[in-house]
Amino acid sequence: MATENVRPDTFPQLLLRHSRERGERPALREKKRGIWRTVTWRELADEAAALAAALSARGLQRGAHVAFVGDNRPRLYTAMCAAHWLGAIAVPLYQDATADEMVAPVQSAEITHIFAENQEQVDKLLEILPRCPTVRSIVYDKDRGMRHYDRPELVSYDALLKQGRELAATKESELQAEAGRGSGQDAAFLFFTSGTTGAAKGVVLTHGSLMDRARVAAATESLKDTDVAMAYLPPGWIGQTFFSYVQPMVVGYCVCCPESAETMLADMREMGPTYFLATPRVLEALLTQVTMRMEDAGGFNRRLYQAGMAVAHRVGAQTSTGQTISLGDRLTTTLCNLMIYGPLRDVLGMSKVRVAFTAGDAIAPALVAFFRALGINLKQLYGSTETGFFVAMQRDGQVKPDTVGPAADGVELKFTAQREILVRSPGMFMEYHRDPETTTQARNPEGWFHTGDAGYLGDDGHLRIIDRMKYIGALNDGTAYAPKPIENRLKFSPYVKEAVTFGDRRDMVCALIDIDMAAVGRWADKRSISYTGHADLASQDEVYTLIADSIARVNADLVQEPALANSQVHRFLILHGELSADDGVLTRTGKLRRGVIAERHRTLVDAMYGGGSHVRIDVEGGQADIKIRDAKVVASGKIRSAA
Template sequence: MDTTFPRLLLQHAAHRPAAAAMREKEYGIWQALSWRDLAQLVEHLACGLHRAGLARGEHMVVIGANRPRLYATMLAAQALGAIPVPLYQDAVAAECAFPINNAEVRFALAEDQEQVDKLLEIRDQCPQLQAIWYDDPRGLRNYQAPGLAALDTLLAAGRAYAAEHPALFAAEVERGAPDDVAAMFFTSGTTGQPKGVVHTHRSLLDRARAGADFDHLTDREEVLAYLPPAWIGQNIFSYAQWLACGYVVNCPESAGTVMIDLKEIGPTYYFAPPRVFEALLTTVMIRMEDAGAVKRGMFHAFMQLARRVGPALMDRRPVGLLDRLAYGLGDLLVYGPLRNNLGFSRVRVAYTAGEAIGPDLFTFYRSIGINLKQLYGSTETAVFVCLQPDDQVRADTVGVPIKGVEIRVADDGEILVRSPGLLRGYYKNPQATADVLTPDGWYRTSDAGFIDAQGHLKIIDRVKDVGRIRGGPNDGALFAPKYVENKLKFFPYIKEAVAYGDGRDRVCVMVNIDFDAVGNWAERRNLPYAGYTDLAQKAEVYELVRDCVEKVNADLATDSRLAGSQVSRFLVLHKELDADDGELTRTNKVRRGFIAGKYQELVDALYGGKTEQFIATQVKFEDGRTGTVSATLRIMDARTFAPVQAAA
């Protein structure tokens, strides 16, 4: 799109001034902000920032959850030609220092006391950070740090400055160009320091528009913005597409009220990583197991019908009259109430991405009438590379290339992408930029995959992670750890899995159980436990996990390419993997190499034939304190299967 974010804001304010742009839930009540009021708010913030000295081309950090005034601040910075840099609100203070110093940030907006505390904690490391404004004043009344002020103070100054210079804002917006840098997003840093991904107005808005056209989005959509704004997925759905389409973005009251807010809003356009859909389904299944026999029986009977008929109806394939009538009855009694309970009664398009989603999970949502689809993209591609057309939705692909995208598969299986949405480069990192962008404009995704006969893209794993088994009966066999991990995570009882096997004679796995799902399973069997560590090491839980592992092995045995990736041994970790402990990225991706080093004694025990291993691990609590979790972990063998030819 040949425009900028602030220009789109002013267009909406001119053409639909009274229409709702955003809603925020405060004290249990939804408050609407019109396009006209939003434009005025942005103007006053921009004038305040201009008066404070924010310069064109300069970076400004924004850290917090989805809030209208945080979005308005990003727009205000862009209006001045400055570059907003959203940071993850759940990042610890030390993680914020590198982006702030790397981008030479002088000005920051923090949502609340928690975020202010982080910025003040690292201020000695970031001497150039001169001004911090906060949105929510609770708990900050007695703070006296230099340069710290309420956002209301900035607004008041901006309002006065705008009255004195009424033409400034419009003139600054007009100076902006589509190829100016619009935002910078820091990658999650799976293998080292995060990198600042530089995007222009053109790259972000081009992909936002391409995605909107693909799914026929209009200004009548309702979106719930509940994921971190620092993650480009949330940023595209609730910022770039919001301004491209002009629909309404709704901000929940807090992380704890998201499920309630989801039901109240009833979004028409929804996005979540597989983990969220897994958690929702786990909640449903736990409630159904606790229901009466009649209700439980009706649910399972209609769900059996839904799995057989629902996906065909969603894909507009022929379905017999009796099945249609039976499904209609099920929709009245089970599917409709279930969609409503989940908050999906109005969803027209729902997307998931970031990780593979289990076929059973995927089928469940589509079978009850939710148009759940998969997409493929990354921070560097402004998200939208491949999307699934409504009548071509499959669990094992991530869709077809959309408008403007070219895909090529390199000789080593790596997916290469060329698109108008590609990053301009990594900030202050020309070597890293040269590593991912070829001279003729192709982006190296680092993902291994192929295009199938129907033109859909299939992703196998990260190129660098695809390895080989060395030694033993499977010597030379292909090993794709992410593929194995995702298959294990398809089971509701397994939350995370970390697989090892490259250069070794067999595959071994460390598992995190899903505490809620396994806890409910244990309670229904009168199995007492005193917390996660105790539950994880129960013999019964190990048998439950082993059953999941062996089902994955049986499935892998049907794939001649990956039969050698079957899991020989596993253990259940004594603690949940946590981003605060460095084991996950802020987007909840497993840091496999870091975990291997941290738990080297467990890896050695798995491959050394031990049946148990004691370990003590330091953990970091939410309040910043540290402690130690220790346990003697069981190590169990799993049955593997001879490779068989998959059924045609």
């Protein structure tokens, strides 16, 4: 179904080119019931054409919006291809969103067709259907538990595909013409932002803007069609869709989908990705796994690991600054690579990773240094949904843990007097969906987009991110205060899953700590500390001592940086329950909703600043006492108890 003269400036046109030029190469792979199944580029194009024929028969119009709800699966991406084939706009939604959370995007975009993975997603959609009258069709993939569902809107993926194959056999020329109709200026995706600082906004991005950023990243990293990427993050986040749909369409590499979240690491070892994307939250979880594995190792292996990592950090710092590595360190690094780093990379499924990026939120420099010390080429990139994801990116040989690298090719940066980052880029969004006023506020007539992030360019030309403008403030003594650099250092501890700090217009910094239940539970079990659940574990004096030690190390680190020395954590408490997106205190991408947290935990915050040693709160089934402890702060090079 290829057309030789199609100009590949839309995703359907790129798909046809791949079908023609690398038709038998793998496009998608999925592990299902323990067996890897491969979809070639030719098979992907043929199936997308058939689905497009069926969707057209079911009334899908050019410019309409099609939603996708489910985990990363070949059929989800095939359905995206089909929607784009007809000139429709893809709207990936978060698969773990509640039914109520789906209402706003479905209503806003006037969704007409939805692809849903399974019964769980279908049930949520049927619940909101009375409030979403534009929805005409819900296509479900897995039919388990749906045998007795009898709704006119429902159709199985298999039935739709069968209908499409029958239609495609007689409509080949029409389908070819449809795939060639669009242009790079057409809208391709509508992503809804995570809503960290307010209501989620619908961001419209064109085929051309996304393809431009994908080509720049591919050229910078020398990506080839032999590369392998992994799709395991939420498709509703632009980062995952960029790596598992946009870039493969530009480059032609293969995307692998793990069987489940529980089998991800084992599946990674089998698929051997060479190109990898992770959020800081994922990397923090991997660090916790490594730390726990090393704690369980024998004394010799643990000491060897600690010594090897010390050498790796030293060599990494020397390499990043261009210093000469001594012969002894080179030999030690080679030995450690064989005995420590290599086996750990294999455990993490990263033995073949050629380049890895972290994005989606600020990350602790020590976390980047840790993975680079293992020999993983982890680099930071900075961008947003509105800027086509790639604004700045670290380059090989120029990785500095405290920066996000220089601007990507084609990107212009400038800064306001308040240090807000302004961006102008070929990857810029078209508009906020049906919100011209907000679009005009965010992007001025000269095309400069206000990111809402504070940062600056160093003398080395690298961009450094401070925090969101909204969250930057000052302590009462006038010291500048930004929560993110402090929180990221706290989360480097494997025992801290999340940290929320307060300090703006306060005399000192205090912190709410959400412990990592698995890591702290394992730590407690090894020390025969009994507990009955999360709340009981979080209240144990031994756990408070464990967290206090972690905070003391962070404070000792903060005092080494003049800008952060006065932002040491003075008081803290441990939350009785975990922070969760289902409770509305985190976004679906795991970012803190600070305003919600501050309001919901106002009693706890006020108690920390009130100087007491505990606070009583209402909990389900009664009341609970939460302990408040002083941390250790550093003054004049010595550690002393906070006042």
